Amino acid sequence: MxxxxxxxxxxxxxxxxxxxxxxxxxxxxxxxxxxxxxxxxxxxxxxxxxxxxxxxxxxxxxxxxxxxxxxxxxxxxxxxxxxxxxxxxxxxxxxxxxxxxxxxxxxxxxxxxxxxxxxxxxxQTKPTGKWEVLVLTSIANASFCHLFGGDGVAMIIVFISTLVGYRLKQIMLEDGRDVRLTFLCASFFSASLSAAGHIFNIGGTPEIALGTSVLYLIPGIPYLNSVSDVIYRHYLCALSRFFEAAILTACLSAGLCAGMLILGLKTF
Amino acid sequence: MLSDIVINILEDGLFAALAAIGFSSISNTPRRAYLICALLAAAGHSLRYVLMLPDGAVMHIIPASALSAFAIGMLAVLLAPRIKCPPEVCFFPALLPMIPGMYAYRTIQYLLTTLCHTGEEAFQHYFYLFVYNGLTSTFIISGMVVGATLPVFLFKKLSFTATC
Structure with a gap:
């Protein structure tokens, strides 16, 4: 060493x-x-x-x-x-x-x-390939659905809705769209697609499919970084990272609510 | 009965590992770190599963997450030097499957629902759900970061020389 x-x-x-x-x-x-x-x-x-x-x-x-x-x-x-x-x-x-x-x-x-x-x-380091990330993220979110108790059908629904939602996120970000608008649109699309389980009575756990379909958008790293900055007394950076993450969470939450409202679903 | 529990633990670890690899790819984690991230996530998530078992330790999600994160942090400090990465490159992606995403977005949803209700009873009910979800997600994330950072404090020299 x-x-x-x-x-x-x-x-x-x-x-x-x-x-x-x-x-x-x-x-x-x-x-x-x-x-x-x-x-x-x-x-x-x-x-x-x-x-x-x-x-x-x-x-x-x-x-x-x-x-x-x-x-x-x-x-x-x-x-x-x-x-x-x-x-x-x-x-x-x-x-x-x-x-x-x-x-x-x-x-x-x-x-x-x-x-x-x-x-x-x-x-000049290149980021991970977009198709690789797209597929891995979709598999990850489907696995996440299983961890929350979703059945096989729910996992397939979540896989497809994540694939579409994440691809939309990639396209909008490549196009230079605002990241908050991107999160809102991606969560709206994913939630609307995953609501298929509810609307057409597919599978035994449609509510888990709907709830987990937008989890790939949760900005986990900024949340973790903000707490780490608090521990080391970088309070301003911590606050900034926290608000950034909270605003993105609010956007994805709004997209989910909009999707549920338009499709006439009421889970609250 | 015991074999069912073992299968559930293994299943929990497997799906947590898949989730960790996928979510870490979003954050451009180096490919050489995928395996360690998956291993840490599987160990941490299945430990949390065991700690929260109704027939076992019956621990609340907050301390269970903190303890699991501590285990992830310890493993990250030990394994990160092998792939010449800082420990947080390994343990942050491994913590992602334990991020309380549902609590986080439900906090916002219940806040909006609270504003839509003017009746005192309904308002208080949704406000209670808003505060409950908000506090739970805040304390889970805080507990996780504190738990995972403790080993970095304990083994400071090893943690900050991991990339050399």
Missing amino acids: MTLKTCDKKRSASGVALQRFAAFLAEYAALLYGCGATSIRIEKNAARMARAFGINFYIFIMPAHVSVTVWDDDESDAAVAARRTAACGISFNLNARLSRLSWVVADQCLSLEDAAERFEKIK
């Missing part, structure tokens, strides 16, 4: 060099925030790299932007850089690769240029 260390060949930086360090660290932290890393992970990774670069470092993480201040040992020079948090969507693959980069910088004493080059390559 490797341990955190400051590079032996201590690199002194000042003026323009400090500005470049600050810009790199701010960009790194902004991308890490955007891909759904917790605030403590962003702090630790960026501090690890700053230490390896031999500069003093302070980070200020806000929901919409990240600000990094770096200064040299004798405090004669300092630089500040701020970047907007990236809107790249949650990606644990990016999170893992960026975390690994911070260790490579610390252990191999990479120069800023090398680190920046590797960072650019990481930024």
Whole structure:
């Protein structure tokens, strides 16, 4: 196991060099925030790299932007850089690769240029294939239906409604539609399709099919991140992530209600 | 009777693993982490199932979720270094099948239903359901994150060097 260390060949930086360090660290932290890393992970990774670069470092993480201040040992020079948090969507693959980069910088004493080059390559990381995600999500939601007590017919209904709803979500997001509107439309479609069990009396657990058909839209990661940020006292980021998740939950709930109302279903 | 329980536990673990793989693919989890996510989700979800069994520990869903999340966190801290990923890359997707999605969206639905009723009795009934679902989902998620984060605190060095 490797341990955190400051590079032996201590690199002194000042003026323009400090500005470049600050810009790199701010960009790194902004991308890490955007891909759904917790605030403590962003702090630790960026501090690890700053230490390896031999500069003093302070980070200020806000929901919409990240600000990094770096200064040299004798405090004669300092630089500040701020970047907007990236809107790249949650990606644990990016999170893992960026975390690994911070260790490579610390252990191999990479120069800023090398680190920046590797960072650019990481930024090009492709997301998981859309058809793979579509099929896996549909299977996952059908399995979820079974965990809630749904029978085989309910699982098939949920699989189809998730397939259609998730595909609609992908199309709308690719088209640049608002994410809240997308959640509302996807949940409306999934709920309307899964209501078939109720309307045509198919299967023994139609209410479970209807209830679980929209669960693939629940923003689980932002909820988990918000509680993690509370634990590490990043209250503003926690609040922001919580509200973001709560608004998406409200949208999917509204879509479900609309689908049930239009089809004349009353489950409350 | 005992064989039925064992089959149910295995079934619960299998479907939780499938759910974890699918939901983690939405969050672009690295493919090398799928197997560990599935394993953690199966272990955690089936443990929660056992803890909540009416003939067993009869535990409430909140402490049962927290304990299961603790087990997931412990396994994640131990297994994440093998695939060179931070522990949260393994345990966050594994926690997804335990996210109280139904409680979360029913909170919003009952809030809307409360607003549609002006009669005191109906209003209080739906307000009670709104608060019940809201509190339950909040405490389940909080318990899960605290449970899963505890091992990260306990094994800080191992947790934050997992990617090296």
